[in-house]
Amino acid sequence: MTIRFIHAADLHLGSPFKGFAGLPGKISETVRESTFTAFRNLIDYAAGARPDFLLIAGDIYDGEDRSLRAQEQFRQGMETLSEVGVPVFVSHGNHDHLSGSWVRFSLPENVHVFGPEVETAELTVRGTNVRIHGFSYPERHVTEPVIGHYPQADSDAVEIGMLHGSIRGDEAHDVYAPFTKDELLGKGYDYWALGHIHKRQVLHKQPPIVYPGSLQGLHRKESGVKGFYDVTIRQGTPSLEFIPAGALVFGEAEVDCSGIRHADEWLDRCMDQIRAFREANGPGLIDLLLFGIDEQSEAMFSDAPESEWLEFIREAASNDFPDIGVHRMTWEREAAPSVPGGLMRDVLDEIGSWDMDGWKSRLSDLYGHRQAYKFTGRLDEESIREIRKEAERLLTDGLMKGGRAE
Structure with a gap:
């Protein structure tokens, strides 16, 4: 049988x-x-x-x-x-x-x-x-x-x-x-x-x-x-x-930025990781995690907004690997940059003090909405960690830009 x-x-x-x-x-x-x-x-x-x-x-x-x-x-x-x-x-x-x-x-x-x-x-x-x-x-x-x-x-x-x-x-x-x-x-x-x-x-x-x-x-x-x-x-x-059976694979590629002084060096390292992902998985959509950012590479990145770096690598990847998309980039900095005080600093401190119940309470209207649910999924611990990290990054970017403008 x-x-x-x-x-x-x-x-x-x-x-x-x-x-x-x-x-x-x-x-x-x-x-x-x-x-x-x-x-x-x-x-x-x-x-x-x-x-x-x-x-x-x-x-x-x-x-x-x-x-x-x-x-x-x-x-x-x-x-x-x-x-x-x-x-x-x-x-x-x-x-x-x-x-x-x-x-x-x-x-x-x-x-x-x-x-x-x-x-x-x-x-x-x-x-x-x-x-x-x-x-x-x-x-x-x-x-x-x-x-x-x-x-x-x-x-x-x-x-x-x-x-x-x-x-x-x-x-x-x-x-x-x-x-x-x-x-x-x-x-x-x-x-x-x-x-x-x-x-x-x-x-x-x-x-x-x-x-x-x-x-x-x-x-x-x-x-x-x-x-x-x-x-x-x-x-x-x-x-x-x-x-x-999938048409594309979601994944992540890590890019070591230590010792980088010029944008072309960074581009080469990114493309090496994208190529490796493509060979291992086929078509895909990836997040680039930038780590090993030292003082010199931080100075290089600070010369252009993060959105421009993302647009730059997306264009380069689409030319060499048209079936690979770069969804987003994350900068893993060794230490938080020095930022000005005031109201924004208070906001960062307030976010940092929220526990899991605090985050769930503040996001309940969005994640509990009948129509929004299909786009947001479930509010679990991993989602909250990502939201917290992204919120702190956006606020920190604002602080840094505000500090430079002053």
Whole structure:
């Protein structure tokens, strides 16, 4: 007995990709189209490999107001798989829940969309009965456990569970349809196809409990190669092959600025790191982290605003590596520069005194807004650290410029 299927999740078709202003034209277009490109890569692979079926475990669309274009792209992909005889099983997640408002598109008969209650779909693969269990989110917030509604395994069939949710107690992610690993294992299934967590993870090997991660990174925190799993279960033994699908990779490159005295030296070092990133990852969008900034290199950088340095490296990178974009640059200075006192210094001191609850309180209107949420994501400790660092950098730049102007 051998069955083969593809497990994908978190396509987020139509993600708006806000916050990437200033990128050169070609890479900007690549970013905007990346979720659609990654989806086409998935469809092309599935149409060529012709697995027994395809599982998509939630968040096909980026929002409850599914765009016409995103729906049409998805429908065309399903038509392609219908033509080669590949069944598709779909569960909708918290982003594309069933209560959203959108213009409906019809889907071909090879597509089974799970409803708001846990249900079982069955098919026969070369004489082997396969049972697939799943549900779609009836609304955005499914915070109560759903795992108890999944049936126990039938030993005469290959049993697969689809669940868009997170491990109970995992505070690094928004907790939806929470479960424990023991609860999943207790069902006796041969494979758990999970979604919701955008990082690729195998929570258990035998039987596999798997997050394939998002099909395409959606922002700089979602770094690394993204894709899906090609899964084979042969005589009860599973094997998983990860297949890259993303149109570009988010990442970071570190540039050592020690000993630099001239802009051309800095440019050469930046281009070396960009080249290395391109060779290792393919097309991508990177942040440059400048470190080792000594007194002389600091003096060089101070002769032009940071925005000009960023524009300069973006133009140079686009000429040599048109499929690599520089998102932003961060200056890692060894010590805070001397700045004038007064009101701005007081502001810096005030920001430095805020604890986690203080930051969350001050940003609650933005991060808790129903429409803004799709662009901001969750306000976690890493987000707050980045916001604090960027706020202090902007204020420090203002202090330095103010000091020079005086």
